Structure formats: structure tokens, C-alpha cells
Amino acid sequence: LSFGAVALPGIPEVRAGDDLAALLLAAGIELAATDVLCVAHKVVSKAEGRVRSLVDVVPGPRALELAATGDRDPRHVQAVLDEADEVVRATAGVLICRTRHGFVCANAGVDRSNTEPDCVVLLPENPDGSARALRAALGCAVVITDSFGRAWRMGQAEVAIGVAGLEVLDDWRGRHDGGGRELAATHIAVADQAASAADLARRKDSAEPAVRLRGLERFVLDHDGPGAAALVRARGLDLFR
């Protein structure tokens, strides 16, 4: 088996209301039905107008309190709280939150990099929906990605926050190895692994938000599939609280 990853040439700065699928197609790279296009969420969020000016944000008492402990901009903290269902942990360096989608990540995915001054980029409202719309327009599988920290490992890895047309979890329960033993890895997080693979093909500072993965057709579906929602651990199944 083999696959290849190629970053699409840079696309112009994306603004609210832009037709992102058209911009990606204009990059001039061939997309086959069996390809997987991984797209950094930031361009999706920007096209969808999920950018918030901090000028309009009035921090409440909790934001002021949390900001004081970490030398943070209280308006940024308020924007984070507005996107969070729950603050899972607050340290001086980072607010780990559960987003409304169920993702657990730093600052509820609210990000100050790659934006206008005094603006933050939010996660898409419905990343699986965004992925489905892109899939319909592009005709290939789509994974929308973000960089998440991990509870027990240093560094961030790119994960899938929206998926359409790709198997998300490859279920190996009941399948066996050569020796007839059940396999230890029972659900392989294919979509997260695709997101991580794509991240290796682009430089963060190069305005290359999209990477095409070719050779993963055995995971490509003829329908949208369950989406990244299938990667969310239900609150009660959290391995750590």
C-alpha cells in the first residue's frame, strides 16, 4: 500500500462570504473522487464569517478572573468562554475547554494567529456540515482540520474536526491477526491520521491551507458518512476528568 500527500499552491487571503471551494479549485490541482482533501479550518472559518472582533467583546466577571491568572487579554478569554460548553481545565498558560461540538482543545479553538489585529478566528459552527458542503462542491472526500494538544503527550497534532466522504473510525473489532487473536487497536482514527499526515505536507507559515491525499481510496465513502462527530468521546466516556 502507498499514498501521497501534496500541498495545494497557496490561495488568496480568504474573506467572509468567499466561495472557498472555488478558490481551492482555482489552485489548479486535480481532485479525483477517491482523493481526500484536508483543509485547515481557518480558511473555512474565515469564509463562513466565523471571525470576531475583540473590540466588540465585553469581558464578564469570569473572563476577567481567568484572564488575571494567566496574563491574558480578558476579551480573548470572553470569546473563548462564549465558544465553550465547559472549561475543563484552566492553567496559567491555557484554557482547555469542551466546545459546543464536544471537542476538547485549547481555548475552545478560538485562535488569534493568522487574523487581523484584534480579531479571533472561531471554529466553524458545524464543521461536519462545512465538510459536506465542500465535498459536494469539490467531488472528493474532505477533512477539516485543527491542531489539538494531547492530555499525555507534548506538542500538538492535527486532528479532524469536520469530515465528509471518509471513513472516520476503521472498526477492527472482531477482525483478527494472522495468529487468530483479536487486534489490540480496535478503532483506528483514520480521519485524525489523515489530518496529521496532511499537516506534514505543509508549512504553517506558507498559506497552504489544503493538502491532497491520494491513495486512501479504501477509506473513501460514496456518501458523507458519520463525520467527525464520531470522534467525540461522550462526556461520560472521557478517559480523564
Added chain:
Amino acid sequence: LSFGAVALPGIPEVRAGDDLAALLLAAGIELAATDVLCVAHKVVSKAEGRVRSLVDVVPGPRALELAATGDRDPRHVQAVLDEADEVVRATAGVLICRTRHGFVCANAGVDRSNTEPDCVVLLPENPDGSARALRAALGCAVVITDSFGRAWRMGQAEVAIGVAGLEVLDDWRGRHDGGGRELAATHIAVADQAASAADLARRKDSAEPAVRLRGLERFVLDHDGPGAAALVRARGLDLFR
């Protein structure tokens, strides 16, 4: 940017004392100094004799107690406890442990699949050392991998447990995006992403333990580098306890 992933043709069943590097080279795939070879730990462990027969394992009281709650083989549980520094969480389904290396994973990495009946495969004693030895013999960067669950996401993803010759964490602190803002992802877990990418190029049941990644030369070092030890979160920095 782009890269490609190719699974090496299958290698024969590995036994204790086998020269794994020679078996991998005999697979007949070209390995350049700028390539990254990702190797599933199981063949490394087997070559190093890190296989334990459960016939010789006498479960102690704690193993018997933990086994009773989960309908598990108490000898397997004892083998897990023998590899664990700490049981981080015990549920009916799984024992999440911190291994002696500092990795947090299910069953301390002690695995019953792909082994002889009544045997378990342990993690290598010193996976970074194993990776360094393979790098010296193969002349390319080496990542030894295993499938780990994640605290907040469903499914397992392949991660790096031993690394030689590859940048492990790409440090972006202080680097800036086009707009002059600091980047949100400050340490990209390159080695984990390489492990995940490689996993997409092989089938779990196909006895293809090794995958060559070509095109990642910007992360390849001219020395062993810090190894996967750099991916271990110090106990006090755990995002969740």
C-alpha cells in the same frame, strides 16, 4: 511541499534474536538518508525478545482484583502491572497505565494480538535506543510506533514511542504567521504525525510492519536527536489527572 508513504513488502515472522535491520533491508526497498522508516513496535519487541509467556506469570492480589472487575485474564493483568509505573485509570474495559518510559496507554503497551497463544508482547525496554540502533544499521531516520488511545477522542492513533534522526517536536514558538501574530500551535508533534501517516499506508492484518516516508527531509537530522522521550509529558504537566 509533498511526501509519499510506501509500505515495505512483508517480512518473515520475527523471532527473538533476529537481526531486524537485515530483515528490513532484505525487503528490497531503497532507503535514502533523508527517508523516515516507521516500524511497528511489535517486530522490534519480538526481535529483542520482549515477549512473555503467560504460563510463567503468577498473578498477585492486585492483578486478581483488577482482573475480576473486567473479566480479564489475571496473568495478563499481572504482566501489565509489571510494565506499569502507575495505573492511571482502571475501567471494566481497559487499564490505562503510565509505562516505565512515561507513556500513558492502554495495558501499559502489553499486547496479546499478533503473538503465540498465551504470550504477550511488551514494549521495547528502551525504544529510543532501539530506534538509534536501527538508524545506525539502516542509514535513515527511524520511528518506532504503537497505537494509543486518546483521552478525549474516540479511536486509536499511531504515535512515536522511539525516534532517531527525526525532529520530534517542531518548535514554532516565536515564529509568526503572515500577519505577524504568534502561531497557536507552538510545538508540532512531527514524529507522532509521521507515525500516523505511516499507519495509513499499511493494513493491520497484512504483516507490513514498516512504512517508508519520503519527502520529509526538512525534519530529518544528521544526528539521533532527542528521541520520543521528548514527547512524554512530565507527570506534573499532565493536562489531566
